[in-house]
Amino acid sequence: xxxxxxxxxxxxxxxxxxxxxxxxxxxxxxxxxxxxxxxxxxxxxxxxxxxxxxxxxxxxxxxxxxxxxxxxxxxxxxxxxxxxxxxxxxxxxxxxxxxxxxxxxxxxxxxxxxxxxxxxxxxxxxxxxxxxxxxxxxxxxxxxxxxxxxxxxxxxxxxxxxxxxxxxxxxxxxxxxxxxxxxxxxxxxxxxxxxxxxxxxxxxxxxxxxxxxxxxxxxxxxxxxxxxxxxxxxxxxxxxxxxxxxxxxxxxxxxxxxxxxxxxxxxxxxxxxxxxxxxxxxxxxxx
Ligand SMILES: Nc1nc2c(ncn2[C@@H]2O[C@H](COP(=O)(O)OP(=O)(O)OP(=O)(O)O)[C@@H](O)[C@H]2O)c(=O)[nH]1
Ligand SMILES: [Mg+2]
Numbered sequence: 001x002x003x004x005x006x007x008x009x010x011x012x013x014x015x016x017x018x019x020x021x022x023x024x025x026x027x028x029x030x031x032x033x034x035x036x037x038x039x040x041x042x043x044x045x046x047x048x049x050x051x052x053x054x055x056x057x058x059x060x061x062x063x064x065x066x067x068x069x070x071x072x073x074x075x076x077x078x079x080x081x082x083x084x085x086x087x088x089x090x091x092x093x094x095x096x097x098x099x100x101x102x103x104x105x106x107x108x109x110x111x112x113x114x115x116x117x118x119x120x121x122x123x124x125x126x127x128x129x130x131x132x133x134x135x136x137x138x139x140x141x142x143x144x145x146x147x148x149x150x151x152x153x154x155x156x157x158x159x160x161x162x163x164x165x166x167x168x169x170x171x172x173x174x175x176x177x178x179x180x181x182x183x184x185x186x187x188x189x190x191x192x193x194x195x196x197x198x199x200x201x202x203x204x205x206x207x208x209x210x211x212x213x214x215x216x217x218x219x220x221x222x223x224x225x226x227x228x229x230x231x232x233x234x235x236x237x238x239x240x241x242x243x244x245x246x247x248x249x250x251x252x253x254x255x256x257x258x259x260x261x262x263x264x265x266x267x268x269x270x271x272x273x274x275x276x277x278x279x280x281x282x283x284x285x286x287x
Pocket of ligand 1: 063064065066067091092093094133134135136137138139140141142153154155156157158159160161162178179180181272273
């Protein structure tokens with residue numbers, strides 16, 4: 001079957017396996033830390049996982065908050081707290097100061113289950129908390145920062161963590177790092193695109209050129225100035241891959257624009273926050 005390059009799609013096989021593994025561990029943990037990408041406070045929530053988690057106490061982290069505007073993010077924090085009834089904390093995994101409160105919160109959330117275990121005559125044990133979320137949101141980075149180590153593998157692409165891994169944070173807390181999971185099916189292509197923008201889905205699922213141009217289009221409406229300034233693109237030139245390629249001199253032998261290379265750079269610059277701070281979701285107050 002010929003791949004339709006404009007459509008973002010992926011295969012659910014390994015997702016089903018990861019979900020099964022997650023479900024198996026769920027009975028063993030006292031609480032869950034759900035990590036979202038702060039640039040997508042709504043679209044990086046995986047509703048099926050939330051359903052799977054059931055009544056487990058849950059702490060929500062809006063990670064990569066350093067890549068967003070704090071004031072705008074605070075509106076989403078309030079919305080998520082109201083919607084889920086869970087505490088919501090913005091974090092930057094590169095900054096350990098931001099992460100201190102997580103440890104206390106995770107231990108506190110686990111205490112009722114540990115008390116129940118002790119009531120049955122068993123000895124006190126460390127709190128066991130599972131860290132879940134979509135790929136590339138920073139789950140492993142948070143764990144590494146908390147342990148001041150490189151115990152878990154991290155990387156700027158989706159699907160770096162392949163297996164679950166327990167990490168001891170301190171005598172009171174153990175965290176379970178898990179592979180990122182995306183929804184089995186993504187019928188909502190707008191959401192799929194947003195996930196591609198922040199690198200939460202594998203590059204095999206989409207064309208860099210199409211996604212980079214869509215990113216330019218989405219941000220053109222809101223923040224084109226930042227792009228223009230970053231790529232030194234004059235006002236009279238349309239914000240597109242070819243013009244950025246020409247401006248930057250990213251050309252193929254023969255002089256035509258190197259669209260693939262330019263697209264990869266645009267996506268990378270956006271993902272690393274070089275172009276500016278953005279939140280790509282919007283709050284619909286009429287809902
Ligand atoms: N700017 C910024 N970058 C971050 C932050 N947290 C993680 N990163 C970067 O995001 C990328 C992904 O981080 P990981 O910790 O590997 O993400 P993950 O959620 O474990 O990803 P998977 O294992 O693929 O599910 C890395 O390049 C990190 O350096 C953050 O708070 N701010
Ligand atoms: Mg990981």
